[in-house]
Amino acid sequence: MLNQKFFERSAVMVAKDLIGCYLIKRLNDGKIARFMIVETEAYEGLKDKASHASRGETERNKVMFGEAGVWYVYFTYGMHYILNIVCGKVGYPAAVLIRGVVDENGEKILGPARLTKKLKIDKTFNGKTVSKIAGLWIEHPTLKIHDREFVMGRKNGNVLKTPRIGVDYAGLIWSQKLYRFVLEGFETKRFK
Numbered sequence: 001m002l003n004q005k006f007f008e009r010s011a012v013m014v015a016k017d018l019i020g021c022y023l024i025k026r027l028n029d030g031k032i033a034r035f036m037i038v039e040t041e042a043y044e045g046l047k048d049k050a051s052h053a054s055r056g057e058t059e060r061n062k063v064m065f066g067e068a069g070v071w072y073v074y075f076t077y078g079m080h081y082i083l084n085i086v087c088g089k090v091g092y093p094a095a096v097l098i099r100g101v102v103d104e105n106g107e108k109i110l111g112p113a114r115l116t117k118k119l120k121i122d123k124t125f126n127g128k129t130v131s132k133i134a135g136l137w138i139e140h141p142t143l144k145i146h147d148r149e150f151v152m153g154r155k156n157g158n159v160l161k162t163p164r165i166g167v168d169y170a171g172l173i174w175s176q177k178l179y180r181f182v183l184e185g186f187e188t189k190r191f192k
Contacts, residue, residue, distance in 0.1 A: 002130065002138045007068035011087040011094035015042035016181045018085075018138065019159045023101055025119050026135040035119070036141070038183040039100030039110065041164045043084075045092060050170035050177075053093030063127050064093035071136065073116075073126040080113035081122050085130060085138075099165075100186060108186065158184040 002021065007014055023035045043051040052061040052074070063072045064086055072084040072095050088094040100110040109118050116122070121136065128134040161178040168175050 001132065002069075002140060004067070004069035004129075007085060007087050007130070008089065009068075009087060011042040011044045011096050012179060014085070014087045015040040015096045015179065016159055016161075018096060018098075019181050019183050020141045022139045022141060023098065023119075024137050024139055025121075026132070033103070033119070034139075035101035035103050035109070036183075037098060037100075037138075038102055038108075038186040039098075040181050041097040041099055042087075042094070042179040042181075043097065044094050044179070045088075048170075048177075049174040050164060050167035050179075051093065051095075054170075057093070061093065064095050065091055066127075069130050071125045071128050071130060071134070073121065073123055075123060076113075081116040082112045083116050083121050083125070099180070100182075102186075110186065160184055160187055162187070 018037050018040050021037050023037055025033045027033055045051070046053055046056070048054055053064050057065050060074055063070060066086060067090055068087050070086045072086050073081055076082055083098045084095040085098070086095050097112060098115060099112050100108070101115055102108050109115050125134065125136055130137050160182045162180045162182060163176050163178060164180045
């Protein structure tokens with residue numbers, strides 16, 4: 001399982017390194033569902049005009065100003081929950097948005113609202129530590145069998161960097177930052 005130290009880095013670094021990792025959710029019946037992360041976006045600090053934190057701390061975004069390795073889940077458009085992970089140091093608001101995953105059967109769940117709906121993620125996760133106790137955590141794509149490690153998921157070099165989606169309001173500089181990371185083969189036509 002990824003620990004807090006993993007998330008105490010730049011959101012841009014964390015967003016890239018999460019590609020190929022597994023988002024794990026404990027279901028109501030106690031079973032475990034695994035989803036490989038294939039798309040993320042980074043939101044980096046107060047200067048990032050696309051970030052919720054660009055206007056300072058509010059009741060909605062206060063989790064972003066806290067400890068790394070905590071879920072930041074917010075409600076948008078009056079109908080969707082969106083899943084993020086807080087990154088960086090306390091007081092520096094940064095987070096990674098989980099935009100897309102693939103389940104163990106190969107089903108693509110692309111788009112942050114589709115993801116939270118499919119995984120039944122809501123505001124109850126907001127502010128909880130990324131952990132098994134919370135029932136929602138992330139694991140590195142390494143599998144140990146008989147003391148040998150096998151890397152699952154992505155291989156180095158096939159992660160694409162693109163501008164983030166839906167942040168034109170942030171202005172030319174911030175809307176064009178290459179803060180979106182996508183596992184090759186899962187990119188949308190817009191960014192091929």
